[in-house]
Amino acid sequence: MLGFFLNGYLFFSIADHLFGINLGNENFINISCALTIAGYSGILTPGVPGGIGVKESISIILLSAYGFNKENMIMVLIASRLFSIIGDLIAFGIV
Secondary structure (H helix, E strand, O other), rough: OHHHHHHHHHHHHHHHHOOOOOOOOOOOOOHHHHHHHHHHHHHHHOOOOHHHHHHHHHHHHHHOOOOOOOOHHHHHHHHHHHHHHHHHHHOOOOO
């Protein structure tokens, strides 16, 4: 559950602080669920290393169903993917 909420908080923070996109607090659970489903679909897709592109594609489909602008969501998803990779690299460097 902590990972679920942290993923949603990271997405909301990137959208708000970097791009000035207000997603609305009432959408937190919906967006977090969509991102979680998309994350698992990236893991379960065979032949795609690390689910690259799969997670983002599924996220765009699910988030656009809630009425969010696709272009804005693509920017936020790419930024969140970059932050995730940078975080992994920092953790690897520390270890």
